[in-house]
Amino acid sequence: MPVRILSAFTLLFFGSMFAKAEDWPQWLGPDRTSTWNASGIVESFPKEGLKVEWRVPVGLGYSGPAVVDDKVYVMDYVKKSGKVENNPGGPSKIDGDERIQCLSADTGKVIWDYKYDCPYNISYAAGPRCTPTVADGKVYALGAEGNLVCLDANDGKVIWSKDFKTDYQAKTPFWGHSASPLVDGDTLYCLVGGKDSLAVALNKDTGEELWRALDNAEIGYCPPTMITHNGTKQLLIWHPTSLNSLNPETGKVFWSIPLKPQYNMSVTVPRQHGNFLYVSGIGDEAAWIELKSNPKPAAEIVWKGKTREALFCCNSTPFIEGDTIYGSDIQSGDFIAVNLKDGKRLWATKKVTKAGRRDRHATAFIVKHNDKYFLFTEKGDLVLADLSPDGYKEISRFHVLEPTNEAFGRPVVWSHPAFANQSLFARNDKELVRVSLKK
Numbered sequence: 001m002p003v004r005i006l007s008a009f010t011l012l013f014f015g016s017m018f019a020k021a022e023d024w025p026q027w028l029g030p031d032r033t034s035t036w037n038a039s040g041i042v043e044s045f046p047k048e049g050l051k052v053e054w055r056v057p058v059g060l061g062y063s064g065p066a067v068v069d070d071k072v073y074v075m076d077y078v079k080k081s082g083k084v085e086n087n088p089g090g091p092s093k094i095d096g097d098e099r100i101q102c103l104s105a106d107t108g109k110v111i112w113d114y115k116y117d118c119p120y121n122i123s124y125a126a127g128p129r130c131t132p133t134v135a136d137g138k139v140y141a142l143g144a145e146g147n148l149v150c151l152d153a154n155d156g157k158v159i160w161s162k163d164f165k166t167d168y169q170a171k172t173p174f175w176g177h178s179a180s181p182l183v184d185g186d187t188l189y190c191l192v193g194g195k196d197s198l199a200v201a202l203n204k205d206t207g208e209e210l211w212r213a214l215d216n217a218e219i220g221y222c223p224p225t226m227i228t229h230n231g232t233k234q235l236l237i238w239h240p241t242s243l244n245s246l247n248p249e250t251g252k253v254f255w256s257i258p259l260k261p262q263y264n265m266s267v268t269v270p271r272q273h274g275n276f277l278y279v280s281g282i283g284d285e286a287a288w289i290e291l292k293s294n295p296k297p298a299a300e301i302v303w304k305g306k307t308r309e310a311l312f313c314c315n316s317t318p319f320i321e322g323d324t325i326y327g328s329d330i331q332s333g334d335f336i337a338v339n340l341k342d343g344k345r346l347w348a349t350k351k352v353t354k355a356g357r358r359d360r361h362a363t364a365f366i367v368k369h370n371d372k373y374f375l376f377t378e379k380g381d382l383v384l385a386d387l388s389p390d391g392y393k394e395i396s397r398f399h400v401l402e403p404t405n406e407a408f409g410r411p412v413v414w415s416h417p418a419f420a421n422q423s424l425f426a427r428n429d430k431e432l433v434r435v436s437l438k439k
Contacts, residue, residue, distance in 0.1 A: 022421050023420055025067070026133040026135075027223065034368060036368070036419040037369075041422060055431050056109075057432075058074060058427055059079070060127030061077055062124075062178075065425045065427060066133070070105045071104065071153070072432070075128045077128060077144075084124075086405070091120075092123065094120045094125050098128055125176075129176055129177065129221075137152065138150055146170055160206060164194070168212075170192050170194040172193075174218075178223075179219075190202065198215060198237065199214050199246065214244060220240045222238040234246070234247075239266055267281060268317045273320045276340070278340065280310070280312050280327075284307055284312065285312070286343075287301050306343070311329055316416070324339060324346065328361075333360060372386060379403055381397050381398065401427075402428060404430050405428070415427050
């Protein structure tokens with residue numbers, strides 16, 4: 001092979017490998033660990049601020065973007081009538097279309113879109129919640145009222161679909177379906193609802209049901225989570241009554257531990273750290289759980305959280321590094337570090353979100369990059385910071401977009417961003433933006 005052709009082939013081959021490594025194909029990243037391994041990323045923001053590559057209009061939504069093969073997939077809501085009232089005590093009725101859009105990551109131009117009529121009758125009705133899951137040329141999008149569609153990632157054509165209300169007689173959760181679907185191998189795992197079908201496994205290519213499992217009055221909002229312990233895969237399903245470990249091939253229960261957050265708000269995914277899990281929610285419901293095998297999988301609680309101790313997360317999933325867990329505390333609105341050995345708080349600060357004294361649910365989404373952390377705050381700021389057991393050190397801050405939603409009387413943006421192509425992709429209820437993080 002001539003040298004010039006060989007060089008071009010080498011660049012193309014390794015370039016494509018790098019692009020794949022840069023993908024952010026689902027909620028919380030490639031393996032849902034909230035880590036980003038890209039090279040050539042800024043170590044501090046320039047004085048003039050980060051470069052905004054493009055801004056494009058989008059509709060309502062809490063759903064974060066996914067980025068695969070230089071395409072951005074985002075789900076939103078195009079409202080036709082009704083008023084969004086963010087009342088935590090009751091639903092809003094609005095009419096409009098749920099929509100999945102595919103855009104060019106380079107230009108922000110729409111490549112295709114798919115939409116369907118979908119009236120809402122949920123609390124905080126400002127759009128879909130789940131981030132699209134992209135795998136093997138397909139996009140899986142779950143809407144707030146239980147519409148699940150599998151689309152061709154290239155042209156947006158429907159491959160198969162489900163309606164949880166009609167197919168499973170499932171009741172829509174009070175705050176809408178929020179558990180982003182999980183693909184593992186050839187299987188798609190979803191929180192559905194209905195009798196004995198709280199969790200459902202589907203063939204990801206055909207939509208054929210493989211199994212259904214668990215029953216509870218409310219399904220909660222925590223996405224299905226896959227872990228491996230001592231060589232055995234376990235599918236974790238946390239609903240508002242208990243944390244459950246299932247055999248992912250059959251749906252049979254390995255073990256179950258009672259964990260009952262207030263208001264049915266099982267939301268944040270359990271975080272695995274070696275032989276342990278950290279689970280947290282509202283109402284002093286936080287636990288450090290030891291995983292065991294004797295000989296089949298088992299688990300037991302080592303300690304549980306107490307008021308003004310531990311870390312109680314809700315809107316954003318915490319991050320474990322060493323013996324410390326970091327996250328946004330739902331009760332105080334502080335960003336907190338906790339020692340996992342005993343549950344004691346090491347420090348707390350309001351500097352991350354710049355929350356007021358009584359700002360409940362103050363939120364920052366955490367993504368680790370090398371030895372630093374990107375924190376995307378509910379005020380639309382991107383923060384680069386050092387986190388350690390000794391304290392919080394802010395390196396840089398850049399205002400990405402305006403908080404266009406509302407919660408408890410303050411403006412917020414509660415959408416997890418994507419990190420791909422050496423950039424941040426973030427959205428509010430009006431626009432999707434790409435910001436360069438290239439060094």
